[in-house]
Amino acid sequence: xxxxxxxxxxxxxxxxxxxxxxxxxxxxxxxxxxxxxxxxxxxxxxxxxxxxxxxxxxxxxxxxxxxxxxxxxxxxxxxxxxxxxxxxxxxxxxxxxxxxxxxxxxxxxxxxxxxxxxxxxxxxxxxxxxxxxxxxxxxxxxxxxxxxxxxxxxxxxxxxxxxxxxxxxxxxxxxxxxxxxxxxxxxxxxxxxxxxxxxxxxxxxxxxxxxxxxxxxxxxxxxxxxxxxxxxxxxxxxxxxxxxxxxxxxxxxxxxxxxxxxxxxxxxxxxxxxxxxxxxxxxxxxxxxxxxxxxxxxxxxxxxxxxxxxxxxxxxxxxxxxxxxxxxxxxxxxxxxxxxxxxxxxxxxxxxxxxxxxxxxxxxxxxxxxxxxxxxxxxxxxxxxxxxxxxxxxxxxxxxxxxxxxxxxxxxxxxxxxxxxxxxxxxxxxxxxxxxxxxxxxxxxxxxxxxxxxxxxxxxxxxxxxxxxxxxxxxxxxxxxxxxxxxxxxxxxxxxxxxxxxxxxxxxxxxxxxxxxxxxxxxxxxxxxxxxxxxxxxxxxxxxxxxxxxxxxxxxxxxxxxxxxxxxxxxxxxxxxxxxxxxxxxxxxxxxxx
Numbered sequence: 001x002x003x004x005x006x007x008x009x010x011x012x013x014x015x016x017x018x019x020x021x022x023x024x025x026x027x028x029x030x031x032x033x034x035x036x037x038x039x040x041x042x043x044x045x046x047x048x049x050x051x052x053x054x055x056x057x058x059x060x061x062x063x064x065x066x067x068x069x070x071x072x073x074x075x076x077x078x079x080x081x082x083x084x085x086x087x088x089x090x091x092x093x094x095x096x097x098x099x100x101x102x103x104x105x106x107x108x109x110x111x112x113x114x115x116x117x118x119x120x121x122x123x124x125x126x127x128x129x130x131x132x133x134x135x136x137x138x139x140x141x142x143x144x145x146x147x148x149x150x151x152x153x154x155x156x157x158x159x160x161x162x163x164x165x166x167x168x169x170x171x172x173x174x175x176x177x178x179x180x181x182x183x184x185x186x187x188x189x190x191x192x193x194x195x196x197x198x199x200x201x202x203x204x205x206x207x208x209x210x211x212x213x214x215x216x217x218x219x220x221x222x223x224x225x226x227x228x229x230x231x232x233x234x235x236x237x238x239x240x241x242x243x244x245x246x247x248x249x250x251x252x253x254x255x256x257x258x259x260x261x262x263x264x265x266x267x268x269x270x271x272x273x274x275x276x277x278x279x280x281x282x283x284x285x286x287x288x289x290x291x292x293x294x295x296x297x298x299x300x301x302x303x304x305x306x307x308x309x310x311x312x313x314x315x316x317x318x319x320x321x322x323x324x325x326x327x328x329x330x331x332x333x334x335x336x337x338x339x340x341x342x343x344x345x346x347x348x349x350x351x352x353x354x355x356x357x358x359x360x361x362x363x364x365x366x367x368x369x370x371x372x373x374x375x376x377x378x379x380x381x382x383x384x385x386x387x388x389x390x391x392x393x394x395x396x397x398x399x400x401x402x403x404x405x406x407x408x409x410x411x412x413x414x415x416x417x418x419x420x421x422x423x424x425x426x427x428x429x430x431x432x433x434x435x436x437x438x439x440x441x442x443x444x445x446x447x448x449x450x451x452x453x454x455x456x457x458x459x460x461x462x463x464x465x466x467x468x469x470x471x472x473x474x475x476x477x478x479x480x481x482x483x484x485x486x487x488x489x490x491x492x493x494x495x496x497x498x499x500x501x502x503x504x505x506x507x508x509x510x511x512x513x514x515x516x517x518x519x520x521x522x523x524x525x526x527x528x529x530x531x532x533x534x535x536x537x538x539x540x541x542x543x544x545x546x547x548x549x550x551x552x553x554x555x556x557x558x559x560x561x562x563x564x565x566x567x568x569x570x571x572x573x574x575x576x577x578x579x580x581x582x583x584x585x586x587x588x589x590x591x592x593x594x
Contacts, residue, residue, distance in 0.1 A: 001042075001048075001049055001050065001051055002048065002050045002051070002081045002161055002167065003050070003051040003052075003053060003078070003079070003080050003081055003167060004050060004051070004052050004053070004080060004081060004082050004083070004084050004157065004160070004161075005053045005055055005074070005075070005078075005080045005082075005083050005084065006018055006052060006053065006054045006055060006084045006086065007055050007058070007071065007083060007084070007085050007086070007098075007102065008057060008085060008086040008087060008098070009057055009058065009059055009087065009088070009095050009098055010057030010058075010059070011057065011088075011420050012057070012086050012087055012088045012095070012114055012115075013086065013088075013114040013115060013144040013145065014054065014057060014086050014114075015039075015054060016114075016144040016145060016429075017086055017112065017114065017142070017144040017153075018039065018041070018052065018054040019432075020144060020147060020150060021043055021052060021150070021153070021154075022041035022042070022043045022052055023041070039053070039054040040052065040053045040054070041054075045154065045157050045158050045161060046157075046158040046161045046162060050081075050157075050161065052084075053074075053078075053080075055070070055071050055074060056070055056071060056343070058071050058098070059098065060097065060098055060101055061098075061101045061102070062101070067343050070343070075105060075107075075169070075170035076169060076170055077169070078169075079167035079168055079169055080107065080167055080168070080170070081108070081160070081161060081164045081166070081167050081168075082107060082108040082109060082110065082160040082161065082164045083102055083105070083107050083108070083109045083110075083170075084109075084110055084112065084157065084160075085098070085099050085102055085109060085110070085111050085112065086111075086112040086113075086114050087099065087111065087112070087113055087114070088113075088114060088115050089113040089114060089115050089116045089118070089119040089124070089126065089141065090115055090118050090119045090122055090124060090421075092113070092126070092189065092193055093185075093189045093193065093195065096185050096188065096189065097181050097182065097185050099111060099135065100181045100184060100185060101181060103135070103136070103137075105170035106170070107164075107168060107170050108160055108163060108164035109137045109160075110137055110138045110139075110140070110156045110157065110159075110160045111132075111135060111137055111138070111139045111140070112139075112140045112142055112153060112156075113126065113139060113140065113141050113142070114142055114143065114144050115143060115144075115145075116141040116142060116143055116148075116149070117143045117146065117148065118421065122196070123195075123196045124193065124194070124195050124196070125193070125194040126141070126192065126193055126194075127191075127192045127193070127194075128141060130191065130192045131188070131192040131193070134188050134191065134192060135188070138156045138159060138160070140152045140153050140156050145423065145425075145426065145429070146426065203422060204302075204421040204422045207422055208306070208419075211303070211306055212306055212309065212310065217306075217310045218310050218311070221303075221306075221307050221310065222392075224298070224303075225298075225388065225391065226384075226385075226388045228294045228295070228298070229384045229387050229388050229391075230381075230384045231290075231294060232287060232290050232291050232294060232384075233287070233380050233383055233384045233387075234380070235290055236286050236287035236290045236291075237287070237375070237380060239286035239287070239290075240283055240286050240287055240375075243282070243283050243285065243286060244283045247279045247282065247283060251271065251275055251276075251279070255270070255271060255275060256271065259271065265461070265464060268457075268461065268468070268518070269457055269461075272457065272468075272515060272518040273453055273454065273456075273457035273515050274450070274453060274454070274457075276453075276514040276515060276518065276524075278450065278453065278511060279514070287371050288364060288367065288368065288371075289434050289435070290434070291364075291367065292364075292433065292434045293430050293431070293433070293434035295332065296425060296429070296430050296433040296434060297424075297425060297430065299329075300423060300424075300425035300429060300433075301422055301423060301424055301425070302419070302420045302421060302422045302423060303422075304326060304329050305326070305419050305420055306419065307325065307326075307329065308322035308323060308325045308326040308329075309322055309419060311325040312325075314399075315402075318399055318402035318403050318406055319349075319350075319353055319402055319403075319405075319406025319407075319409060319410065319411055320350065320353060320354060320357070320402050320406075320411070321350070321411070323345060323354075324350070324353075324354040324357065324402075326341075327339075327341050327342055327354055327358055328357060328358060328360075328361045328395070328398060329361070330361075331358045331359070331361025331363060332361055332362060332363065332364075334363050334364060334365075335358055335359050335361060335363050335549060335550075335553045335556075336552055336553060336556050338358045338361065339355055339358055339553065339556045339557060339560055340556065340560065342354050342355055342358075342560065343560075347411045347412065349409040349410050349411045350409070350411035351560075351561075352409050352561060352566060353402060353405060353406065353409035353411065355557060355560060355561060355566075355570065356401055356402070356405060356409075356569075356570055356573070357398035357399075357401050357402055358398075359549035359553055359557075359570065359574060360394045360395075360397045360398040360401065360545075360546065360574065361394055361398070362390060362391055362394045362545060363506070365505065365506035365507045365550065366506050366544060366545060368506075368507065368510060369502075369506060369509045369510055369541070369544055370386075370387055370390055370541055370544075370545075371387070372510050372525070373528070373537050373540070373541055374386045374387055374541075375525065376524075376525035376526075376528050376529050376537075377528070377529060377532075377533075377534050377537045378534065386538070386541075390541060390542075390545055393542065393545060393546075394545055397545075397546050397574075397577065397581070400577075401573065401574075401577070405573075453508070453511045453512065453514070453515050455501070456475070456497075456498075456501065456508075456511075456512040456515040456516060457515045458474075459473065459474045459475035459478065459497075460473055460474075460475040460515060460516050461473065462474050468518060475494075475497055475516070476493070478497060478500070479493035479494060479496055479497045480493065482496045482497070482500065483496065485579075486499075488583055488586070488587070489539050489540075489543060489579065489582040489583055489586050490532075490535060490536040490539045490540075490582075490586040490590075491536070491539060491540050491543065491582070492531070492532070492536075494513075494516050494517075495513075495532075495540055497512070497516070498512040498513055498516070499543065499544065499547070502544060502547075502550075503547075503548055503550070503551070504550065504551055505550045505551065505552070506544065506550055509544065513528070535586060535589045535590065535594050536586070538585065538589075539582045539585055539586040539589075540582075542578070542581055542582045542585055543578045543579070543581075543582040545578075546574055546577055546578035546581055546582075547574055547575050547578035547579075548571050548572075548574055548575045548578075549570075549571075549574070554567065554570075554571060557570050557571075
């Protein structure tokens with residue numbers, strides 16, 4: 001099978017183009033470093049299937065970051081039929097140097113200039129024919145965001161495949177010096193690109209005067225996040241109630257009659273175990289989808305890069321930088337890709353310290369737990385406020401961790417952060433990203449959820465001759481063993497049991513509760529509201545927020561750090577911190593009479 005490699009600088013729309021060409025689900029966002037590993041997909045071109053590989057974004061081939069080494073290693077070890085280079089049409093005076101480096105590899109190439117619509121709006125004129133002649137390859141002007149120019153891209157790719165029938169390795173030893181490339185770059189840009197001396201005023205500059213204000217910038221960012229949570233709850237709660245009603249109807253009017261004559265253990269396993277556990281998780285899907293949709297607006301707009309800029313001064317005092325804050329924000333979806341995103345950092349000390357703080361990010365798995373508890377215990381406005389408080393706590397724990405451990409992981413690497421222009425995502429992008437991220441969550445969590453609820457049902461129902469979830473069951477014995485550890489935190493025996501399984505995957509927690517109490521989402525919320533008060537619920541959520549990350553995150557910590565001792569530190573530190581924070585909160589609240 002023929003293979004094409006897609007290369008470009010970070011934040012040039014490379015993953016957007018890759019997704020449109022292949023229908024794949026590479027994550028898309030308007031900040032540098034979104035593609036943190038190689039992605040590949042098959043696409044029909046020139047009458048055959050072709051593998052298109054999306055490589056990490058790099059600034060040049062001479063660098064020493066992990067991403068740059070990954071790209072160089074791929075090009076020198078994996079035969080390709082051609083290179084597809086994508087650059088930002090508004091920044092060719094800076095980005096063409098990467099193309100000139102790649103041209104020295106002596107591989108067939110085609111060049112795609114993305115964001116051509118923005119270049120026109122800024123008054124930038126590109127002499128396409130002359131530039132193509134200077135560079136010696138086809139050039140396509142496109143807008144990957146809006147899907148403009150993709151027919152030209154397909155023709156260019158097919159022409160590349162026809163003219164380069166044999167796969168070959170890149171000659172990385174043929175790289176020219178930076179001085180020679182810079183001289184050629186200046187000549188080509190002056191001959192082929194007409195850029196206004198003063199770019200016309202635009203929305204980006206006007207917004208940055210407000211959003212990057214040294215005094216009001218950070219308060220506006222956190223106010224925006226608070227408003228986002230209010231919107232998620234305000235729009236998502238009615239949808240969640242509707243889905244819960246449908247699941248309840250299916251359970252009472254379809255599933256229960258079908259299992260009327262089945263053996264009692266089997267009926268309990270299907271209804272109290274599988275259906276209640278999985279159904280309770282699914283009932284929160286509308287809120288999760290809305291959360292990802294609104295986060296897509298914040299991400300794709302370029303606002304998060306501004307947040308990193310605003311936070312850089314504070315992060316520097318903690319031994320981190322603005323990129324560390326960006327990685328924390330990436331961790332709001334899942335900690336795993338955020339950990340892999342630290343490869344863009346050249347300093348190992350900075351990478352390790354950033355990897356220590358990322359697991360405190362409130363990922364989508366924890367989000368599901370908190371959405372349930374806040375909805376069950378608090379009124380809607382208070383629920384959104386509590387969720388916002390948990391997000392602030394996650395950052396506070398990350399900052400505390402950095403402050404404590406910065407002496408061990410000292411960083412001297414300066415921050416170089418590109419602020420992209422504001423780009424408002426299309427409706428299609430929002431819907432696709434919300435669906436993809438939710439689907440990714442469900443696909444990644446489904447195996448853990450099913451295995452978790454089955455194991456929880458077994459522990460809470462064996463032996464079969466005692467009451468389910470009673471102290472005489474296996475779960476009861478296990479909870480009694482853990483009770484002395486969690487009692488000072490206000491976490492009862494059954495809740496402590498779910499924390500044990502949450503170590504494997506936080507997605508299991510709510511499904512486990514549904515199985516333990518043999519209740520669907522609505523009944524489970526009522527049961528918990530009567531059994532625990534808001535202080536106990538908050539203590540439980542604080543512990544869940546801070547304690548040991550899931551097994552997938554631990555595996556990536558080991559993979560990226562290549563250190564067992566660091567991985568143990570990253571596991572044991574948050575576990576001890578979680579117990580201490582929950583203990584202080586619960587005991588203080590009770591001493592105040594709450």
